[in-house]
Amino acid sequence: MMIQNLNKIERQRRIKEYILRDPFLSDKKLAELFNFSVQTIRLDRLEMGIPEMRKRIIKVAKETSLADQVKSLKRDEIIGELIDIELGKSGIAILKTVKSMTFNRTGIIRSHYIFSLADSLAISIIDAEVALTGIARLRYKIPVYTGQTLVAKARVAQKKGNKYLVSVHVKSNHEEVFTGKLVIFSFNDNVKKKEV
Amino acid sequence: MMIQNLNKIERQRRIKEYILRDPFLSDKKLAELFNFSVQTIRLDRLEMGIPEMRKRIIKVAKETSLADQVKSLKRDEIIGELIDIELGKSGIAILKTVKSMTFNRTGIIRSHYIFSLADSLAISIIDAEVALTGIARLRYKIPVYTGQTLVAKARVAQKKGNKYLVSVHVKSNHEEVFTGKLVIFSFNDNVKKKEV
DNA sequence: CTAACAATTAATAGTTACTAATAATAGGTA
DNA sequence: TACCTATTATTAGTAACTATTAATTGTTAG
Numbered sequence: 264m265m266i267q268n269l270n271k272i273e274r275q276r277r278i279k280e281y282i283l284r285d286p287f288l289s290d291k292k293l294a295e296l297f298n299f300s301v302q303t304i305r306l307d308r309l310e311m312g313i314p315e316m317r318k319r320i321i322k323v324a325k326e327t328s329l330a331d332q333v334k335s336l337k338r339d340e341i342i343g344e345l346i347d348i349e350l351g352k353s354g355i356a357i358l359k360t361v362k363s364m365t366f367n368r369t370g371i372i373r374s375h376y377i378f379s380l381a382d383s384l385a386i387s388i389i390d391a392e393v394a395l396t397g398i399a400r401l402r403y404k405i406p407v408y409t410g411q412t413l414v415a416k417a418r419v420a421q422k423k424g425n426k427y428l429v430s431v432h433v434k435s436n437h438e439e440v441f442t443g444k445l446v447i448f449s450f451n452d453n454v455k456k457k458e459v
Numbered sequence: 460m461m462i463q464n465l466n467k468i469e470r471q472r473r474i475k476e477y478i479l480r481d482p483f484l485s486d487k488k489l490a491e492l493f494n495f496s497v498q499t500i501r502l503d504r505l506e507m508g509i510p511e512m513r514k515r516i517i518k519v520a521k522e523t524s525l526a527d528q529v530k531s532l533k534r535d536e537i538i539g540e541l542i543d544i545e546l547g548k549s550g551i552a553i554l555k556t557v558k559s560m561t562f563n564r565t566g567i568i569r570s571h572y573i574f575s576l577a578d579s580l581a582i583s584i585i586d587a588e589v590a591l592t593g594i595a596r597l598r599y600k601i602p603v604y605t606g607q608t609l610v611a612k613a614r615v616a617q618k619k620g621n622k623y624l625v626s627v628h629v630k631s632n633h634e635e636v637f638t639g640k641l642v643i644f645s646f647n648d649n650v651k652k653k654e655v
Numbered sequence: 656c657t658a659a660c661a662a663t664t665a666a667t668a669g670t671t672a673c674t675a676a677t678a679a680t681a682g683g684t685a
Numbered sequence: 686t687a688c689c690t691a692t693t694a695t696t697a698g699t700a701a702c703t704a705t706t707a708a709t710t711g712t713t714a715g
Contacts, residue, residue: 271691287517289672300693305673315673317513317700321483323520342571366589374582374592375538375575382571393562396570399597406591467662485701496664501703511702513671 275307286319342383351390356380358413365409372407381431381443384417389427391449398446404439411435425449471503482515538579550584552576554609561605568603577627577639580613585623587645594642600635607631621645
């Protein structure tokens with residue numbers, strides 16, 4: 264009896280694991296997998312309080328419908344869209360701001376989204392395998408609200424060896440909302456060798 | 460017959476719409492909604508090649524299981540996890556870096572993720588309704604690679620009226636990878652009145 | 656006017672994946 | 686031996702279907 268009990272507990276633990284990994288498993292399939300009768304599987308599910316397959320699927324489906332809205336932006340949506348670029352010289356990128364970029368109540372776009380736009384653009388225009396931001400000076404001039412479209416212009420102001428000074432200006436409706444000066448270092452595929 | 464045909468086409472169009480908006484609608488519920496028999500709804504579905512409710516739910520569930528992996532980070536993952544905070548004074552946040560935060564080949568974390576961590580933390584510790592970053596000076600000291608866990612510490616270094624100077628230090632394995640000085644302005648719910 | 660046709664509804668049998676309840680069986684234990 | 690646990694089987698009932706055949710209603714063309 265002790266031995267059987269152990270087997271039972273172990274089986275239930277594994278059933279739970281299996282279902283967690285694949286909620287689409289029916290009792291029949293589980294019964295085949297574990298070589299026990301469907302009834303035993305059902306009893307196990309009941310004892311563990313695991314709902315039937317159809318309800319599990321519905322749960323997954325509903326979660327993801329919701330998650331879709333909550334979950335945040337794709338990379339492109341964070342860093343904006345490159346619309347013009349002259350490697351080593353200048354570039355322009357656009358970012359349409361959306362609600363999920365804001366502070367909850369105010370509707371003001373969080374500063375790091377604007378930085379992401381500026382920084383990504385600055386790095387994009389560097390003509391090298393790898394470009395890393397070293398130093399940055401940022402100035403947020405006026406708040407940006409949801410729905411506003413941001414236009415970022417970046418220009419290489421100076422270059423000394425592998426050190427670039429890039430200035431970025433972000434405007435919304437021809438009004439400057441942000442400026443930044445970034446020092447960016449370029450490398451040609453040697454940095455990545457560093458230990459992880 | 461022409462009139463019925465129109466009705467039929469129109470009904471099918473609407474059924475399609477309803478199902479698209481809510482894949483959890485059974486034939487029975489649709490029948491009640493449209494005041495037609497279940498059989499009619501079934502015929503409509505067949506003619507339009509729309510699968511039964513259970514299969515639609517499975518499809519949604521599977522899509523989302525996949526999307527879960529592909530779709531990018533939750534907001535929390537971008538800004539890290541707040542683990543300690545003393546309002547108006549200091550705070551600590553942690554960010555586990557993952558592959559999707561890197562430049563494709565190098566495995567180096569993109570700078571704006573580190574800024575996001577620092578900036579969000581700095582704003583979090585300001586004791587006010589609304590806090591906006593005004594000026595920032597950032598220094599990226601050594602590259603961060605996927606998998607490294609970042610610990611950010613922020614401290615209010617100075618306060619003059621609604622103007623805060625916050626310094627943030629980000630470390631990985633006790634090694635400083637980033638420092639930043641942020642000037643943040645606090646407001647008490649008057650900024651949000653600005654026109655959108 | 657009626658046969659034909661479309662649209663709709665009804666009826667029937669079968670499927671999957673269950674719930675819920677009861678009963679039967681095997682094996683160990685006190 | 687009587688009891689208990691674990692397992693399996695059986696039966697009745699459910700939701701949400703598929704697939705098929707048949708009946709009903711209304712219109713319309715010849």
